[in-house]
Each structure stands twice: as C-alpha cells, then as structure tokens.
Amino acid sequence: MAVANGHAPKDATSDRTSRQSNVSTTNDSATTKSTNCNGRATNSAAPDTPTTKSTNAQATQANPHPNPRPARKRKPNPNQIYTSPLPLTIHPLPAFHPSHPLSLLHLVATYLSHLLFPPSSHPSPLYPGVFSPETHSVHVTDPRAVKALWEMGFWGKGSLSRSEMGWLEREKARRKEAKGAREGRVKVAPEDATKARREERRMFKLERARAERERILRQRAVEEGGAVEEGGEQYPPNGTKRDEQVLDPLMRNETDLQVEDGRPGERVPDSELLDPATATEHDPLIPNGNPTAETPASESRSQTRRREQVGEDAEDDEPEPDIKNQEHLQLTPEEAFFLSYALGVLAVTHPNSTSSKKLSPPELLDLFATPHKPASSSVTKHQALLQHPAISLNDQPLHARDVSRQVTDSNAVTEPSLSPSASTDRSVIDIEPDNPFLLSYATYHHFRSLGWVVRPGIKFGVDFLLYNRGPVFSHAEFAVVIMPAYTHTYWATAKGRSLRRREGNGEKDWWWLHALNRVQSHVVKTLVLCYVDVPPPPPTTTGTGSVSDVTALFARYKIREFIVRRWSVNRMRG
Amino acid sequence: MADLDEDALLTSAPTADEIDLSEETQDFRFLSAFGTNEVKIPKRGEKDFEQHGTNLQSDTLAASRQAMHNALSFQRVHQPKGYTMATYHPESNMAYSYNPKGPLFARMGQVLSALEDPLGNDERRGQRLWLLPEELIYLLERGTIDVRWPVSEDDEDDRALPMSVQAAYAMCIGGTLTLERHIVYSSLKRAGYIVLRSADFNGSGPSPGTECYPPLPDRTWRGLHHGRDGCLLQPALYRSYADIYSRLALVQFHDPTTQRPQPSNLPVTIPTDLHQPLSSISVTYNIWKPGTTMFKKSSPGTPDFRIAVVNARETKVPSLQQLSSLMEAVPYEPPKQDAQLYQKLKHGYKNVILAIVDQGVVSYLRLADAAFGRERLYGSKSPRPGFKHGGSRKRGQKRR
Known part of the structure; x- marks a missing residue:
C-alpha cells in the first residue's frame, strides 16, 4: 500500500489516488484472507476502521514482502x-519383472483371482x-454417479454451474464468508477462481x-519544454488542464467501470452483490424427477436468518448447515x-x-430422435386438469375445447415421448436416416470412440468441441461442425430427394463458412467440417427392434473430416 | 469448461497465422531503406487509434507518408534493349513474341510443339513464345510487353495497332478464363508466386494418376464387436482402455491410406441433381513459392500449393461429392509419421487451397483431408502429444 501511494501523483488527480489506495487496500486485505476474491470483505468493513489497519499491520509484519496477489491454494493434481x-474400471494384470521372481507369483495370483471371481x-x-x-436431456442426481461421470470422461454439466457441478461448494463458501469465518478449509469453486482472475486482469x-x-x-511535456524530473511521474503544471480534457473519455471510462462493478471504491452491502445462489433459488429448470428438488429455498433462508440472529461472534466450530x-x-x-x-453404465x-x-x-x-416438443409439458398439465374430477371446464366451453383439441392433436405426435412403452411398435429403422x-x-460416437473428450460447442457456433484428455487438461483444439452428405444414389432419385430433411443439398453459403472459421481462429481452435454420409433407408423387411438393429444402423454411417484453415498469401511466400 | 476458452479472447494476441500485413495500414518508412542493399522485413509497430497531440506521433506519420511518396514517385523507365513486342492471335486467344528478353519470361509463356502451335511448324517456331490470356493481361498491365493487333491490309507499314488494356480484358476474359480466375492469377503473380495452369484448367483433365493414391495397400481391418443384448460393450472384465475403445469402433470413416483407383471400365456415375446442377470444383492453378530457384518451365516439378478458384456468389460450400472428386485429383501427401498429433491432423493426407472470389475480393482457405480415424488418441503413449497448452500457441497466454 505504501509503495503504491508513494508513486501516485498528489495533485489534480486526487480521485485516482484515492482509488489506487483503495485498490491496494483491497489487495492487502486479500492477502490476509487467503481466498478473498473481489474485495467483498473489505467492503463489508470500512477500510479505515482500526481493525482493518491492525490486520494490515499484522500482515506486513508477518510478511516482509507483501505480495499484492492473494496466495494461491495448491491445486489438486x-x-x-x-x-x-x-x-469403467479396468483390471490390468500386474507386470512381470524378470529381476523379481516374486512378481510372477503376484501375476498368477491376480490372474487366478480374476478367473475365479x-x-x-x-x-x-x-x-x-x-x-x-x-x-x-437426462438428469443425474446420484452423487456417486455424478462424481464418477465427471471425473471419468467429463460427461454432462452441472445445471447451476458452468461445467463441473460446483453449486454446493459455492454455496458453502458463500455461507462461510457471510459468517465471517476464516476460509482455510473451504474449497474454492472454479467460478470464484475465474471471477478473481478476471478482476485481476481488469x-x-x-x-x-x-x-x-x-x-x-x-x-508532450518533453516537447513543450517542461522540466521533467527523473522518473517522470510529475505532471507539468501548465499541461495538466489540457491533459485532463483530452484524456477525459479515458478517465471517465475507468470511473464507469469502477462504479459499474460496485467495487472497490463503492460500498455495496453484501446482500445486494450478485450471488449465484440468489439467482438459482428461482431456477425453473429443476426437473420433475429430481428428488432433491423438493427442498424449497425457504429452508436455506430460515437457516440464514437463524445464523444472523446468532450473530457474528458465533463459534467457529459450529457445525456446517446441512445444505441440500x-x-x-x-x-x-x-x-x-x-x-x-x-458403454452400458447408465440406466x-x-x-x-x-x-x-x-x-x-x-x-x-x-426418444432422443423424436423432435423436442416444448408443448409436451403443458399438455401433461392439461391432461391432469381434465382427469381431475373436481375441476370443471364446462364453464368455459371455448377454452375447454381448445384444451381438448390440443391434447388430442399433440397426443399423436408426442405419444412416444410420453409413454416409452408405446414406442415398441415403432422400430428404430423407421427413424429417417438423416434425423x-x-x-x-x-x-459423437466416432470421436468418442477414438479417445477424444467431446463436449457441446454451441457457444462457439459449432456442434462439438474436441478435447484431448479433457477440459481440465487443455483447451479444445478442434471445433467440429456436422455436414450431412447425400452421396448415395438413392438420395438423387425423386423419392430420395423428397425424403431429404434438408432442402436441396442442405448447402450453406461461403459467408457462413467464413464466419465460422473466423470465430474459431479467434478462439484459437481449428474448424473441422465433418461430413456424415447418410445411408439410404434400410429395407423394411429386416429389423426387429433389437439392439443389434441400433448397431447395424450406426455402422452404415460414414464420416469424412476436412480441416479448414485460413491461408495467407503473404505468410506462405517464404 | 467451454467457457474457460472464452477467457482466451481477452488475452490472446493474434497468432502468427492470423496476422496479415495486407489488412492494415502499414508504416511505410521501411521503403526508405530499399535504396540500400539490405532489405528488412518491416516490424509491426503499435497501432495508433487516435491523435494524442504529440509531435512525435505527427512526425512519425509524416515520415511514413513521405517514404511512401518517395517510393511511388520513383521514375520507372523502359529500356529500349528490353523492349518486347507481342502479337495477338485471335483464333487461339493467345499472343506470341519472338525471343522475349527479361527474367519474367523464364517463368511465363511456353514454346508450343509442332502439333500444338497455331501458326504451324515454320522455321521460327522454336523462338516463338506463346502467352496465355492471363499472362497477356498481366504483362500488358505491367507495361512489360507491347501487344499489337494482327496486321491487316489497312495498316500502312507492317506495324499493327497497339492493343489497349481495356481491349486485352475484353478479348481475353471469357471462356475458361473467368474474371475470378484472372484475379487470383494476377494477385498471386504480384505476390511473387510462380503460377501455372493445372491439367484440370479446361474442365476435367486426365484421370488421377498413381500419385493421387497411397503407395502400398496396407488395409487394416477393424473388427466390429456386436453386443448381443443390452449395449455395445458387454459387462465383463476389461484389462485396458485401449481394448474398450477398440470395441467401441462402430461408425465407418474415410481412410485416405486405403483408397485405390476406381476400375477404369466402370465410369463413376455422379448423380445429377435436377434442381441444382452439380458443379465440379477442380484445381485451377499450380503455384510455386517465390523463392523457388530450381524452377524450370519445361519440368516444373511438384507444385507447392494447388489452388481451386470458386465464385462465392455462384457456388455454395461444397458437398461431399464435390470435395471427394476434388481431393481425388490431388496427389497423396501424407503427414510425417513422426510428427505430433495436431500437426499430423492439420496437415492431412491431401490438401488443396480454395480461392473464394467475391466480386474481386479473394479469400483463401486451406482444406485438408484429415483422417481423425487414423490417429487414435487412446493408443498414444504420451498423455500430451506435442502441445503445452492445448489450443493456445503461446505459452502462458491462456490459463485454465
């Protein structure tokens, strides 16, 4: 803090000076609070109070070289x-080392035990x-399954998180922080780490x-002949006024940023800071089948209220509130x-x-090949209404007719998705090949079976992103976009043409390709055009609706990838 | 985790591939150094977006302008010794010149054989250099040659009328030489490349030779493991993930290493689309890098790149049929076997450069026939095949 203040100019930019000191205060406090990310704690307590000062003094004493950045926790490997x-768990046989004859015994023992059990x-x-x-989509709530699916192949995403499920950790951290407890034991959620990093970058x-x-x-001062001291931190007195005018937009911009974020200069009460938990309490996407979704947010609210009544001076060893x-x-x-x-690991x-x-x-x-009908949920509600004897719809004849027509209309379409048992009469071979x-x-299967970790790429305007080993190890290198191809002669016939899902060849124009490629090169990814050759519909005589049908179905598709990159005339000369 | 990549936007400077000097205003002061022998590639300076009122900035700008002005005001003269005359030949839409001088002609024009020469096999055939229409326009625009119309009876002496640039465009553009092709040709020539027409220039050339196919048929069979009931992978004891992955192989993929030429007696029937006629894309020009010293017109050798010119307004992103036939005619150039995974994939087994021309603006895209199915990620020994930070190319540029 002292260092920053010493270098800051004293005149004409006093507001900036104060801002800087605020910033450095934030950083110093952040050092004491190991995982304080955005100076929220500093805001809750006024920076000029004696307690904060004493904390700073302690920190400086303890650490002769105060690090402006918070000490990072050691990440798990x-x-x-x-x-x-x-x-899937694999059971490899132990290696046999000729130098250690006993390892043969181990090998045999393992082999035999695998043979017997x-x-x-x-x-x-x-x-x-x-x-x-x-x-x-398919929802998984079992903690064992969630952990396994994320850690073994990076499947799915947390409904309230960016990728890995982290809401619970965030919520625990938030409550601890609100309680004012030291955060030694709380794991930092990835979202919070990102937030801190963005703030640092800003x-x-x-x-x-x-x-x-x-x-x-x-x-400018040199050109105007003003005396400039070594180090050049002092502004020329005559140039200051004009500079302020010229640089006004920049300065104002900076001020706006500060105000907009509400920190570090502003005092914003903790409760008004945007917090993921506040937003998630009203999340409409909690599924029907989720057993934990029945806990209303009121419970957590009451817990918070109770904790507030206990007060700030509650013991640290208070048991963690049971957050569902x-x-x-x-x-x-x-x-x-x-x-x-x-894989056969999910039911x-x-x-x-x-x-x-x-x-x-x-x-x-x-089920998955049936188009997603958002109306299906409302239909279910209407059905429940109609079946309910206590509710009479006769008072509103028009509405009732509408509802019943809706139900009968959409029943025909959404029947398979509503009752899976009814879908047996429709075999998989009836699904159109270019579904x-x-x-x-x-x-997806093609790239997964080659060892890539495949994740959705909607945020980059593509169908899939390919990660090597997984998103925690490296950024995605390839962005895959699916291009249906109708090369079989069947699709050139009049019947085949009429059955094509896409008009004509489903062609895109060059502007589309360039836009896509430009986005990918900006995010340092490589665009892959993945042509999927659509087979003609299978002969209707075969097909029994069994699993071998599914295997035979996908074995008829053929994939060819083309990698697209910009080619620069000037770059390639040498 | 896709969001993590968004952070890259904030920090990543454009990588070397992305920087295109032609797309930004340059500091032309480097031109002042051209008088001397040492020529340096200009360094990229910082971009100034607005005037900040210092003399340093305005002086820099003035110096840059002056340098450009000096370079442009250099007086260019045609030496009488190097004066080159050419005569237009309307029947073949070409021009011929006798013994033209100059280094340009070492890489342009051609002496035609007795059968091909439109003027027949007279005694001066060996000295007659025929110039293709795009070469004619390029040289005429450049001021290198003086093209004359054919001599007619009205001309008083044997000196015919000179051909204007407008006339050259009017006469030469058309037929197989579309304006798009000429734009690509002239821009590549101005960049210093050696540009020759490919065999497929006038439509479909000869059927792809053996160089378009992998040398040895090393067919690899991949067994399909069908699940009897339940799922693809039987619940059982598995000893390695490689075993599991090999059992998951289900969808076919195009393997460029096993492609064989089609039997010639079986013509490949490409289904004709009634609504949208299938326009085939073919390689238009073969180009060699400017620094190629061993280039000879008589035996040009393997080109460095192959360019296919397409019109952005008249064509769409090619279908698989179009790309297949385009790639079929391109020589087989597999990546180095010991290269790193990402380099191998990006290099591809065959490649072609598309020049997409939209009303005079050319965009080049390199298409590579990548075979992801050939590079199994699960079998690789090293967990991180040849990269430090995944997609990022500069160390420390991105963080997780």
Whole structure:
C-alpha cells in the first residue's frame, strides 16, 4: 500500500489516488484472507476502521514482502483425479519383472483371482438417470454417479454451474464468508477462481492504460519544454488542464467501470452483490424427477436468518448447515445414449412411465430422435386438469375445447415421448436416416470412440468441441461442425430427394463458412467440417427392434473430416 | 469448461497465422531503406487509434507518408534493349513474341510443339513464345510487353495497332478464363508466386494418376464387436482402455491410406441433381513459392500449393461429392509419421487451397483431408502429444 501511494501523483488527480489506495487496500486485505476474491470483505468493513489497519499491520509484519496477489491454494493434481477416460474400471494384470521372481507369483495370483471371481468393469448398480422431457436431456442426481461421470470422461454439466457441478461448494463458501469465518478449509469453486482472475486482469488493463497515458503526457511535456524530473511521474503544471480534457473519455471510462462493478471504491452491502445462489433459488429448470428438488429455498433462508440472529461472534466450530444440493448433472442426449448404449453404465428411466424399468437402447434412440416438443409439458398439465374430477371446464366451453383439441392433436405426435412403452411398435429403422440425432450421435460416437473428450460447442457456433484428455487438461483444439452428405444414389432419385430433411443439398453459403472459421481462429481452435454420409433407408423387411438393429444402423454411417484453415498469401511466400 | 476458452479472447494476441500485413495500414518508412542493399522485413509497430497531440506521433506519420511518396514517385523507365513486342492471335486467344528478353519470361509463356502451335511448324517456331490470356493481361498491365493487333491490309507499314488494356480484358476474359480466375492469377503473380495452369484448367483433365493414391495397400481391418443384448460393450472384465475403445469402433470413416483407383471400365456415375446442377470444383492453378530457384518451365516439378478458384456468389460450400472428386485429383501427401498429433491432423493426407472470389475480393482457405480415424488418441503413449497448452500457441497466454 505504501509503495503504491508513494508513486501516485498528489495533485489534480486526487480521485485516482484515492482509488489506487483503495485498490491496494483491497489487495492487502486479500492477502490476509487467503481466498478473498473481489474485495467483498473489505467492503463489508470500512477500510479505515482500526481493525482493518491492525490486520494490515499484522500482515506486513508477518510478511516482509507483501505480495499484492492473494496466495494461491495448491491445486489438486488433475493427473491424479482424472485418471480414467471412461466411467469403467479396468483390471490390468500386474507386470512381470524378470529381476523379481516374486512378481510372477503376484501375476498368477491376480490372474487366478480374476478367473475365479471375475470383477466387472461396469459399476454395480448402474448409474441412474432420469429423462427430462422439458429440457430433452437426462438428469443425474446420484452423487456417486455424478462424481464418477465427471471425473471419468467429463460427461454432462452441472445445471447451476458452468461445467463441473460446483453449486454446493459455492454455496458453502458463500455461507462461510457471510459468517465471517476464516476460509482455510473451504474449497474454492472454479467460478470464484475465474471471477478473481478476471478482476485481476481488469486491474491490469486499467494499470496498462494509465501507464500509456502517462507515457503520452511525458512525451508532450518533453516537447513543450517542461522540466521533467527523473522518473517522470510529475505532471507539468501548465499541461495538466489540457491533459485532463483530452484524456477525459479515458478517465471517465475507468470511473464507469469502477462504479459499474460496485467495487472497490463503492460500498455495496453484501446482500445486494450478485450471488449465484440468489439467482438459482428461482431456477425453473429443476426437473420433475429430481428428488432433491423438493427442498424449497425457504429452508436455506430460515437457516440464514437463524445464523444472523446468532450473530457474528458465533463459534467457529459450529457445525456446517446441512445444505441440500439443488444441482443436478445434465447429460445431452448424445452423452446419455453413449453411456447407455455404447458403454452400458447408465440406466435411463422415464419420469412419466409407471414402471421404473430402464429404457433399452432402441427405446432411448426413439426418444432422443423424436423432435423436442416444448408443448409436451403443458399438455401433461392439461391432461391432469381434465382427469381431475373436481375441476370443471364446462364453464368455459371455448377454452375447454381448445384444451381438448390440443391434447388430442399433440397426443399423436408426442405419444412416444410420453409413454416409452408405446414406442415398441415403432422400430428404430423407421427413424429417417438423416434425423439430426442420428447424425449428431454418429459424429459423437466416432470421436468418442477414438479417445477424444467431446463436449457441446454451441457457444462457439459449432456442434462439438474436441478435447484431448479433457477440459481440465487443455483447451479444445478442434471445433467440429456436422455436414450431412447425400452421396448415395438413392438420395438423387425423386423419392430420395423428397425424403431429404434438408432442402436441396442442405448447402450453406461461403459467408457462413467464413464466419465460422473466423470465430474459431479467434478462439484459437481449428474448424473441422465433418461430413456424415447418410445411408439410404434400410429395407423394411429386416429389423426387429433389437439392439443389434441400433448397431447395424450406426455402422452404415460414414464420416469424412476436412480441416479448414485460413491461408495467407503473404505468410506462405517464404 | 467451454467457457474457460472464452477467457482466451481477452488475452490472446493474434497468432502468427492470423496476422496479415495486407489488412492494415502499414508504416511505410521501411521503403526508405530499399535504396540500400539490405532489405528488412518491416516490424509491426503499435497501432495508433487516435491523435494524442504529440509531435512525435505527427512526425512519425509524416515520415511514413513521405517514404511512401518517395517510393511511388520513383521514375520507372523502359529500356529500349528490353523492349518486347507481342502479337495477338485471335483464333487461339493467345499472343506470341519472338525471343522475349527479361527474367519474367523464364517463368511465363511456353514454346508450343509442332502439333500444338497455331501458326504451324515454320522455321521460327522454336523462338516463338506463346502467352496465355492471363499472362497477356498481366504483362500488358505491367507495361512489360507491347501487344499489337494482327496486321491487316489497312495498316500502312507492317506495324499493327497497339492493343489497349481495356481491349486485352475484353478479348481475353471469357471462356475458361473467368474474371475470378484472372484475379487470383494476377494477385498471386504480384505476390511473387510462380503460377501455372493445372491439367484440370479446361474442365476435367486426365484421370488421377498413381500419385493421387497411397503407395502400398496396407488395409487394416477393424473388427466390429456386436453386443448381443443390452449395449455395445458387454459387462465383463476389461484389462485396458485401449481394448474398450477398440470395441467401441462402430461408425465407418474415410481412410485416405486405403483408397485405390476406381476400375477404369466402370465410369463413376455422379448423380445429377435436377434442381441444382452439380458443379465440379477442380484445381485451377499450380503455384510455386517465390523463392523457388530450381524452377524450370519445361519440368516444373511438384507444385507447392494447388489452388481451386470458386465464385462465392455462384457456388455454395461444397458437398461431399464435390470435395471427394476434388481431393481425388490431388496427389497423396501424407503427414510425417513422426510428427505430433495436431500437426499430423492439420496437415492431412491431401490438401488443396480454395480461392473464394467475391466480386474481386479473394479469400483463401486451406482444406485438408484429415483422417481423425487414423490417429487414435487412446493408443498414444504420451498423455500430451506435442502441445503445452492445448489450443493456445503461446505459452502462458491462456490459463485454465
């Protein structure tokens, strides 16, 4: 703090000076609070109070070289956590070392035990998942399954988090912080780490802009013949006024940023800071089949109130409040189908079905290939209304007719998604070959079976992102966009042409490709055009609705990838 | 975790691939150094977005302007010794010149054989250099040659009328030489490349030769493991993930290493689309890098790049049929086997450069026939095949 103040100019920029001192105060306090990310704690207590000063003094004494950045907690080694690329356990035989004859014994013993009591690579019981018709995804709430699915292959995403489920950790951290407890034991959620990093970067940019301004001012002072001291931190007295005018937009911009974020200069009460938990309490996407979703937010509120009544001076060893996890892992249809059909580790059930029997791969395929109808949930509600004897719709004849027509209309379409047992009459071979789910699953399966970690790429305007080993290890290098191809002669016939899902060849124009490629090169990824050759519909005589049908179905697709990159005439000359 | 990549936007400076000097205003002061022998590639300075009122900035700008002015005001003269005359030949839409001088002609024009020469096999055939229409326009625009119309009876002496640039464009653009092709040709020539027409320039050339196919058929069979019931992967004891992955192989993929030429007696029937006629894309120009010293017109050798010119307004992003036939005619250039994974994938087994021309503006895209199916990630020994930070190319640029 002292260092920053010593270098800061004293005149004409007093507001900036005060801001700087605020910033440095924040940083120093952050040093004492190891995981304080954005100076929120500093805001809660006024920085000029004696307590804060004493804390700062203590910190300076303890550490002769105060580090402006908060000391980072040692991260867990991802190589030790994410060892398995698939949610299956393997049982390799121990290696035989000729130099150690006893290792042969170990080998034989392991082999025999595997022979007598063969362990399964599959989890037992299978990981449970519930299909959510509203979001057209599969929800997993079992903590064991959630942990395994994320750590072994990075499947799905937390419904209230960016990727890994972290709501519970964040919520615990938030409550601890609100309590004013030391945060030694609380794990930092990835979102909070990102927030801290962004703040740090923002401050760096402000500092860089300030340095650039001062450089210009110095240059101008030199040209105007003003005396400049060594170090150049002092502004010429005659130039100051004009400088302020010229640089006004920049300065104002900086001030805006400060005010907009509400820190560090502003005093914003803790309760008004945006917090993920406040937003999530009203999240409408809690699924029907989620058992933990029934806990209302009022419970947590009452806990908070109780803690407030106890006061700030409560003991640190107060047991953690039992927070129910409001979050679930949501799997895309491709992920769920791969886990269920290809790996066989996920048992997906349908919430509307009466039996808790898991859906077989053909049933799942039918479910996922059926277009997502957002109206299906409202239809279910109307059905419930109609079936309810206490509610009479006769008072409103028009409305009732509308409702009943809606129900009868959409029943025909959404029947398979409502009752999976009814879907057996429709075999998988009846799904049109260029159904978007079939194309996207064929692509997904192709890359997953080669060892890539495939994740949705909607945020980058593509279908999939390919990670090597997983997102915690490296950024995605490839961005895949699916291109349906109709090369088979069947699709050139009049019948085939009429059955194509896309008009003509489904062609895109060059502007689309350039836009996509420009985005990918900006985020340092490589665009992959993945042509999926659509086979003609299979002959209708075969097909029994079994799993072998599914395997035979996908074995008929063929994939060819083209990598697109900009080519620069000037770059390639040498 | 996709969001983590968004952070890259904030920090990552454009990488070397992205920087295109032609797309920004340059500091032309480097031109002042061209009088001397040492020529340095200009360094990228900091961009000034607004005037900040210092003399240093305005002086820099004035010096840059002056340098450009000096370079442009240099007097260019045509030496009488190097004066080159050419005569336009309307029937073949080409021009011919006798013994043209100058280094440009070492890489342009051609002496035609007795059968091909439109003027027949007279005694001066060996000295007659025929210039293609795009070469004619390029040289005429450049002021290198003086093209004359053919001599007619009205001309008083044997000196025919000179051809204007407008006339050259009017006569030469058309037929197989579209304006888009000429734009690509002239821009590549101005950048210093050696540009020759490919065999497919006038439509479909000869059928792809053996160089378009992998040398040895090393067919690899990948067994399909069908699940009897339940799922693809039977619940059982597995000893390695490689075993599991190999059992998951289900979807077919295009393997460029196993492609064989089609039997010639079976013509490949490409289904004709009634609504949108399938326009084939073919390689238009073969180009060699400017620094190529061993280039000979008689035996040009393997080109460095192959360019296919397409019109952005008349074509769409190519379909698989179009790309397949385009790639079929391109020589097989597999990546180095010991290269790193990402380099191998990006290099591809075949590659072609598309020049997409939209009303005079050219955008080049390199298309590589990448075979992801050939590079199994799960079998690789090293957990991080050849990269430090994944997509980022500069160390420390991005953070997780």
